[in-house]
Amino acid sequence: MSAQIIDGKAIAKAIREKTKAAAARLRRAPALAVVMVGENPASAVYVRNKVRACNEVGITSIEHRLPQDCTDERLLEVIKALNEDATVDGILVQLPLPEHMHAGLILETIDPNKDVDGFHIYNTGKLVTTGGGFKPCTPAGIIELLKAIDYPIEGKHAVILGRSNIVGKPLAMLMLQENATVTMTHSHTPNLKHYTLDADILVAAIGRAKYVKADMVKPGAVVIDVGTNRDENGKLCGDVDTQAVQEVAGWITPVPGGVGPMTIAMLMHNTLISAQKRQNIF
Numbered sequence: 584m585s586a587q588i589i590d591g592k593a594i595a596k597a598i599r600e601k602t603k604a605a606a607a608r609l610r611r612a613p614a615l616a617v618v619m620v621g622e623n624p625a626s627a628v629y630v631r632n633k634v635r636a637c638n639e640v641g642i643t644s645i646e647h648r649l650p651q652d653c654t655d656e657r658l659l660e661v662i663k664a665l666n667e668d669a670t671v672d673g674i675l676v677q678l679p680l681p682e683h684m685h686a687g688l689i690l691e692t693i694d695p696n697k698d699v700d701g702f703h704i705y706n707t708g709k710l711v712t713t714g715g716g717f718k719p720c721t722p723a724g725i726i727e728l729l730k731a732i733d734y735p736i737e738g739k740h741a742v743i744l745g746r747s748n749i750v751g752k753p754l755a756m757l758m759l760q761e762n763a764t765v766t767m768t769h770s771h772t773p774n775l776k777h778y779t780l781d782a783d784i785l786v787a788a789i790g791r792a793k794y795v796k797a798d799m800v801k802p803g804a805v806v807i808d809v810g811t812n813r814d815e816n817g818k819l820c821g822d823v824d825t826q827a828v829q830e831v832a833g834w835i836t837p838v839p840g841g842v843g844p845m846t847i848a849m850l851m852h853n854t855l856i857s858a859q860k861r862q863n864i865f
């Protein structure tokens with residue numbers, strides 16, 4: 584058996600096209616401020632891709648580059664100005680920040696109504712209670728991938744490997760909203776295989792190259808790979824040993840071209856929603 588590939592690139596493109604059409608109907612183009620501190624090379628690529636996506640869908644991007652030795656205070660000044668700027672619909676601070684900075688505190692100063700990454704505790708609180716806030720882009724993208732393949736999430740067992748604030752924890756909340764039964768696992772979970780083998784939906788978000796092997800996957804399961812790692816030859820790979828696992832799984836996301844493009848497509852979507860709200864579209 585060979586798994587069907589979930590084409591995140593194509594699904595993300597369709598979301599960007601819908602976003603573009605809706606953005607064109609607004610009185611003013613949506614505007615997204617992208618703040619990057621330092622020179623992390625991976626972050627530089629993601630920021631460039633975000634700006635490129637903005638150009639493609641008709642969102643105005645405003646880039647702020649701050650040096651590696653930037654202080655919390657300087658970054659807070661930039662965020663304060665963006666919060667107060669009525670023409671800015673979305674603000675994101677690219678993570679990770681340099682070690683000396685306090686990301687938790689900084690994210691809490693972004694206006695929750697412009698927090699298109701969905702990382703502010705106000706939006707986190709909405710995620711675990713009523714819903715309706717901005718949803719973090721990677722987890723929201725994963726739900727969209729499952730919807731795009733018409734996979735019925737309700738009643739399924741979703742097993743999530745990894746408990747980060749960006750992916751694992753918010754994804755658990757979104758899966759619960761979709762009526763999945765959710766198991767969270769992490770580095771202290773004994774007998775991980777016991778859980779993974781029962782997963783209808785297995786999400787790997789642990790940052791360890793090719794960690795999920797074929798003998799950890801239930802035949803026919805949907806396997807979602809959030810990893811972006813380098814293998815022993817320096818080649819980009821996910822947290823899943825794709826070649827082996829695709830012989831067991833029913834569906835699988837590739838790396839690259841699976842979850843990654845969805846993160847940026849959902850950022851465009853969130854920025855559009857923010858602009859629509861601010862222009863009283865709904």
Ligand SMILES: Nc1nc2c(c(=O)[nH]1)N[C@@H](CN(C=O)c1ccc(C(=O)N[C@@H](CCC(=O)O)C(=O)O)cc1)CN2
Nearest residue numbers: 629675676677678679700720839840841842843844846
């Ligand atoms: N402020 C934020 N910081 C970070 C986020 C985030 O959502 N907001 N997520 C990640 C990085 N990230 C976006 O910022 C991101 C990561 C990966 C991809 C992606 O498209 N990956 C490609 C492969 C990438 C490559 O070729 O190197 C893929 O999977 O196809 C997009 C966005 C942490 N920081």
Ligand SMILES: [Mg+2]
Nearest residue numbers: 840841842843
């Ligand atoms: Mg991917």
